Amino acid sequence: MMKGIGKRYGSQSLIRLSRRSVLGGLAGLAAAPLTGRALGSLASGASVISTPPRTWDAADTPVNLPDPDVLALDPSFGLVNYGNSPLRKLWQGTGWLEGPAWCTVGRFLLLSDTITSQQYRYDPEDGPQGHVSLYRRESFNANGNTFDAEGRLITCEHGMRRVIRWEHDGSVTVLADRYRGKTLNSPNDVVVVPDGGIWFTDPAYGDGVVEGHADVDGPANPQRHLNPYLDAELTSQYGGLRRQEDHVFRVDGKTGKIEAMLSQHDVAGPNGLCFSPDGTKLYVVSSAPAPGSQPPLPDHAIHVFDMKQGRPTNGRLFTDFTLAGRAMRPDGIRADVEGNLWCGAWGPLGLCGVFVYNPHGQMIGRIRLPVGCSNLTFGGPKRNVLYMCCGTALFSLITATQGAGHS
Structure with missing residues (x-):
């Protein structure tokens, strides 16, 4: 869910970042040498930074277990980590994977490709590596799913700037497409809670031509050189669009009422979100420059809120998402049944992958991957398989825990 971001509040001008520029910057970080104790801890054993490097192919030499790229930083990680399982690369060859969601009835993993505007179906029981097939030929740059x-499948569409639900008869119900008379920006991540409420983030990562529908003007189209009217199907639905302030929204499962629960000033550029297993805490990733910072500084962090009478309150920093002195970039997040938070992380090779935090914000383990992780979810019949979307590739890891039911 890592896209461009930019906005102006009064006299405050925020830096605009594109996916490509961010990844370019991260590549520069990867080129920078790691030194001292951090380098020694990263280089130990056969790993993503070993020589020769791990190839990640299905026919690769079996990895010595426990997997050297699954790192325990605290003894409590042993309660959720299954040491006899290696990391596996399942598939590669698409544009940009997002929004993994496990279908319990169909026993498959649904994936969105925000760039090709398609959705895929991964069947883990079809062959040794499973099998990926086309699920939806046109998804309107879909991102998050649940x-x-x-x-019923609920999907965030960047292109149509809406959240939809696919009914059992094949029809589509639009759950949210406007707020206070204005179109949404580009709904990103979505979760459903036990009371039927549907929570989603609405940053402006899909306001360009690659992963959504271009604004008629504004930060994503400042010179108005991009033509938002070329896609007839999109523009016949909405016409020219302009972004509004970023929010975290809730749709009432009974009345359909949409309500803003958090604003850009509560969480800058809200991205991934999830709830604690008991529903008493809401976690939201921030992916934009912090409001009021001069010069504009990235607020790449995870924030936590207490849920009181159905509303998030007492917002505070959960983690600043740093590792080995490096500021990393969080993306998608999911909770396990123990209350731990599993977070996709972008940054230098050897540091990027997945970070695991206990409910107190302490990192207890991490997973090193050859590329940053955008989104992740727990799936499989027992909900104990961690599926990780990493740019163009899909990875998996069998764990000793399960995903929280409404995370």
Whole structure:
């Protein structure tokens, strides 16, 4: 869910970042040498930074277990980590994977490709590596996905700038597409809670031509050189669009009422979100420059809120998302049944992958991957397989825990 971001509040001008520029910057960080104790801890054993490097192919030489790229930083990680399972690269060859969601009835993993505007179906039981097939030929640059208690698919569409639900008869219900008369920006991540409420983030990562529908003007189209009217199907629905302030929204499962629960000033550029297993805490990733910072400084962090009478309150920093002295970039997040938070992380090779935090914000373990992780989820019949979307590739790891039901 890492896209461009930019906005102006009064006299405050925020830096605009594109996916490509961010990844270019991270590549520069990867080129910078790691020194001292951090380098020694990263280089130990066969790993993503070993020589020769791990190839990650299906036919690769078996990895000595426990997997050297699954790192325990605290003894409590042993309660959720299954040491006899290696990391596996399942598939590669698409544009940009996002929004993994496990379908319990179909026993498959649904994936979005925000760049090709398609969705895929990964069947883990079809062959040794599983099998990926086309699920939806046109998804309107879909991003986040989830399934509700009735097994209906809920999807965030960048292109149409809406959140939809696919009904059992194949029809589509639009759950949210406007707020206070204005179109949404580009709904990003979505979760359903036990009371039927649908929570989603609405940053402006899909306001360009690659992963959504271009604004008629504004930060994503300042010179108005981009033509938002070329895609007839999109523009016949909405016409020219302009972004509004970023929010975290809730849609009432009974009345359909959409309500802003958090604003840009609560969480800058809200990205991934999830709830604690008992529903008493809401976690939201921040991916934009912090409001009021001069010069504009990135607020790449995870924030936590207490849930009181159905509303998030007492917002505070959960983690600043740093590792080995490096400021990393969080993306998608999910909770396990123990209350631990599993977070996709972008940054230098050897540091990027997945970070695991206990409910107190302490990093207890991490997973090194050959590329940053955008989104992740727990799937499989027992909900104990961690699926990780990493740019153009899909990875998995069998764990000793399960994903929280409404995370």
